[in-house]
Structure formats: C-alpha cells, structure tokens
Amino acid sequence: MNARILGFLASALLAAPTAAISATITFVDLPGNSLDVFTSYTEANFTVTPTEGDWVKSGFSDPGDSPSIAGGFFDFTGTIEVTTTGLFTFQGVDLGDPNTAGPPDVTYEIVGLLNGATLFTMLSGSPIAEGIFTSIASTSTAVIDTLRIRLSATSDLYSFNVDNIGVTAAPVPLPAAAWLLLSGLAGLGFVGRRRETK
Secondary structure (H helix, E strand, C coil): CCHHHHHHHHHHHHHCCCCCEEEEECCCCCCCCCCCECCCEEECCEEEEEEECCEEEECCCCCCCCCEEEECCCCCEEEEEEEEEEEEEEEEEEEEECCCCCCCCCEEEEEEEECCEEEEEEECCCCCCECCEEEEECCCCCCEEEEEEEEECCCCCCCEEEEEEEEEECCCCCCHHHHHHHHHHHHHHHHHHHHHHC
16 A cells, blocks of 8 residues: 555544444333333443332323333332443433322432442432423533432322433544554655655
C-alpha cells in the first residue's frame, strides 16, 4: 500500500471522533402477556433487571397500550437496575401511577452509580400524578455504569409503572495500543512521503 495512503488513513482514524449512541428502552419487544412475571429485559444493549419487589409486564401506558413494567402490587416498593457493557448517561424516564381511586402516593428515587459509588440522586418532591405517565428528566450528566430506579407506594391498593428509559452510551475511546498503531502508520506515511520527494 502506498505510504501516502497509509499516512492519510492513519491521520483520518486519529481524528475520527467516537459517537455516543442514544436509546430509549420502551419494552416494546417484552415477551409474554400483561401481568406475566418480569425477570429481565434487554433492548439496545441495555439490560433492565428487577432487584427489589415483584415486577410484571403491564399494558398500562400513556397513550395507548404499549408495554411497560409494573411493580408494587404486594410489597409497596420496587427497584430496577439498568446496566450495559460500558458506561452511559441517563436522560429521563416515564413513571406511572395507574390508580385513580385515592390521593397520589407513588414516589421515586433515581440513583446513578459508577463502580458502586453514588454520583447522583434524584428524589420526587411530591407523589407523581395519577392515571398517567409523568416524564422525569435527568438532572445530571454524570457518566455511570448502573442506573437504579426505586418506586414506593404507601398503600397496597397502589402499583407503579416504568417505561421509556432514556439512556446514552458513552463514547468508547480507542485503546492505547490502537493510538500507537495509528501513530506508527502516520510515521510510515511521513517517511514514505519524504523518500518520494528526494
């Protein structure tokens, strides 16, 4: 391969930015029927796993009947965790209280973790609205490896839903060995160019 082409390729690769990839976990491909036990779900390389409470697949959504997950039926609290193979940022989530037979009583705590250390915590100032989903936007741009969403209800008459978890995979930097390889290719291109001009 021509040294000039090698040099061009190396410099192009060195200058190429790595892109962040945004995703919304919609549970659209969640198998089973409404009220089937929810154990784990992966969408766009992000995995949602319940870590506290009983969770089920739910058809409650706003608008229409797109799937979500629901918890709180028997134990008043429920926690899920979102993970992926790398790092990511949290953009937002839709939280729902499908019950309209009493005062709103579902509250949330959203925690971003990196290597087990808490980087941010978002707490509801008041219960979320009843009968609809409430969109909760992230208040942090911290890069995390685990997102923990915990919902609580004050009565066993209440449940809660989670849908549309917005996340963005952090750009993956090239490893040091790749930078060395690309620098070497650029050097070869430079040496080859000097030889051609003599």
